[in-house]
Amino acid sequence: MREPLRLGIAGLGTVGAGVLILLEEQQELLRQRCGRDLRVTAVSSRNRNKNRGVALPSNVIWCDDARDLAKSSEVDVVIELIGGAEGVARQLVESALDAGKHVVTANKALLALHGSQLAARAEKADRALCYEAAVGGGIPVIKAIREGLAANRFERVYGILNGTCNYILTKMEDTGADFETVLSEAQDLGYAEADPSFDVDGIDTAHKLSILASLAYGAHVDMSAVYIEGIRHVGAMDIQFAREFGYRIKLLGLARRTAHGIEQRVHPCMTPLGSPISEVGGVTNAVVTVGNYAGQSVFEGPGAGAGPTASAVIADIVDIARNQILPPFAAPSSQLEHARASPMELHQGAYYLRLTVLDQPGVMAGITAIMAEHGVSIDSIIQRGRAPGAGVPVVLITHDTEEARMNQVLTRLKGLKQVVETPVRIRIEKV
Ligand SMILES: NC(=O)c1ccc[n+]([C@@H]2O[C@H](COP(=O)([O-])OP(=O)(O)OC[C@H]3O[C@@H](n4cnc5c(N)ncnc54)[C@H](OP(=O)(O)O)[C@@H]3O)[C@@H](O)[C@H]2O)c1
Known part of the structure; x- marks a missing residue:
């Protein structure tokens, strides 16, 4: 011995x-x-x-x-x-x-x-x-990317990397309650910190995503390259509308290589109901990798807690005890790329937009005209309730477009006097 x-x-x-x-x-x-x-x-x-x-x-x-x-x-x-x-x-x-x-x-x-x-x-x-x-508590995802999937180029790597946010979004869907109510319950139960900002503002997810992206794409860890948006603006109403359109809202961290560099983003996503990631509920974490030879792999498990986290810590100690020592980010540091960050403005995808507008004739025509002017085409549009003179929700789903165009559309829409609350934008992710 x-x-x-x-x-x-x-x-x-x-x-x-x-x-x-x-x-x-x-x-x-x-x-x-x-x-x-x-x-x-x-x-x-x-x-x-x-x-x-x-x-x-x-x-x-x-x-x-x-x-x-x-x-x-x-x-x-x-x-x-x-x-x-x-x-x-x-x-x-x-x-x-x-x-x-x-x-x-x-x-x-x-x-x-x-x-x-x-x-x-x-x-x-x-x-x-x-x-x-x-990353991912007890899920052996670092090892999976660094070793088990070492032969692959990754089309994308994404996941639910923060149990607190996933718990809050799951509870909001189950109970119909709003973000603040569920957050305060989660704090009482010990699932959320007294200062929840690291979790609910997406920072913790971004930390983990930057590590996964480095491993998957052979690049230096670059937290500053991550686009970060948390879940505070997701309303109970958005969760209901998502379901009507066939989606479930999840806070995802997503990384992929584009023609413009490595895209790293953290934000709430509309994920199609029935997709593996949309079915991950509560505090559970999940990571999905899409490798060019291995195809899609889904890793799911407890993302925190004494037992699962200790299991992952000990796995590392076992490697050292066996003299299995690898470069921390798979490739030797000297081989890691100083990759460009793909600008968020160039991101392409479909969008969910929820506007609160005054129930007046001509409002819808005004909204659709702005979208048309910026070349954003609408897939579906619904208006709920009738409340003459008061704010009612209008929800739009767009076809794929560029983020920069959506930014311009949002600026114009916010400027309309009939739009009475800050619009909610959630990206649709075809995972
Ligand atoms: N909790 C999880 O499920 C989980 C999952 C994945 C990763 N992590 C990571 O694991 C790490 C530990 O998390 P945790 O949840 O175990 O935190 P924790 O319960 O707050 O424990 C932190 C420990 O650090 C000790 N400590 C604080 N300042 C110290 C100092 N200056 N010198 C020596 N000890 C000091 C504290 O000492 P006292 O007890 O004496 O006050 C406490 O025992 C963090 O990096 C966290 O992000 C945690």
């Missing part, structure tokens, strides 16, 4: 405690699969006295400063489970790699903002930088 692999864990919260529990409960299985013991030799967290629901291994070294794990001669692998793109998490990962330690992290924010330089650091030190848990 080879010598034990010595682990230093920073952060003993949901994921950190989950990792300790899994290591203890699956000890024998992991020993067999790795051919060596996985031994926790050091830990760090803010509060030494907190009950974490799991006993710390005997003789474990407690570090008041997590950065000491990088210096410890008792640690081979630093497992960063603190979170945040800056501060202690970043300092720990950088200093651990520079000190010749392998690093495992679940920190998508850190990778989205500093992934490229961290990968170069890891390769220079000939050490692993692994992050299976950073």
Whole structure:
């Protein structure tokens, strides 16, 4: 039996405690699969006295400063489970790699903002930088793209990457309630943070998408290239209209290569009812890849939680224990492309538009004239309810057009005095 692999864990919260529990409960299985013991030799967290629901291994070294794990001669692998793109998490990962330690992290924010330089650091030190848990929680999608699908060019990669948003949209559909009501229930149930902006404004999804796009397209991680729109503007009415038109609204992160560069976008999408992605409900995550040889693959599972996330963290540790060490973003850093971002204005697709207009004669003619002037053709149009003098919804579905044209149409429509609320635009995605 080879010598034990010595682990230093920073952060003993949901994921950190989950990792300790899994290591203890699956000890024998992991020993067999790795051919060596996985031994926790050091830990760090803010509060030494907190009950974490799991006993710390005997003789474990407690570090008041997590950065000491990088210096410890008792640690081979630093497992960063603190979170945040800056501060202690970043300092720990950088200093651990520079000190010749392998690093495992679940920190998508850190990778989205500093992934490229961290990968170069890891390769220079000939050490692993692994992050299976950073995207899709327990779903082994990093491995699938980097290894199982390595022979493919990807037509597109997209997914439901944030459980909180998917929970909110699912509940809005099930109950007919509006966004604010469901968000506050989700906060009470612990499915949404007190400050939900990272989730509902699409930032968390964008972090994960930028990582997937880098892996799939052999490019440096570029969070700044992601177009981001969250779900706050999706109304209960939009969810109902979507159903009438044969769609379900999902917050997707989508990446593909176009003639203009790599397109990365996060926004609510109308997805066709019956498509695999439209059927993914609640907090579940899913990733769909379309490879030129493998065709479509759908990966679905729990995107968060102590058990699933710990499972992904340990999978990385098992790779290191077996000496299976790959460049973090599949290709060596020196081979990664500094890809152009495909401008959102050039995006082509169909659109759903919901306008609230005064119920007056001639309003519809005015709207359709503006669309015609900008070359946007209408597939269907419905007006609901009659309320002379008051606002009523008008919903339009367009044929495929360019985003830039839709932007011009929206600016013109907002300027009409009969349009009494900000129009809602949701892109239709033929997934
Ligand atoms: N939760 C999930 O389901 C999930 C899923 C995928 C990825 N992730 C990622 O996993 C990471 C951890 O998430 P989490 O949910 O486990 O977070 P969490 O429950 O908030 O735990 C964070 C831990 O970090 C510790 N910590 C904070 N500042 C520290 C410092 N300066 N030095 C040492 N320890 C410090 C905290 O210490 P105390 O406990 O002592 O206060 C806590 O134990 C994040 O990057 C997150 O994005 C989480």
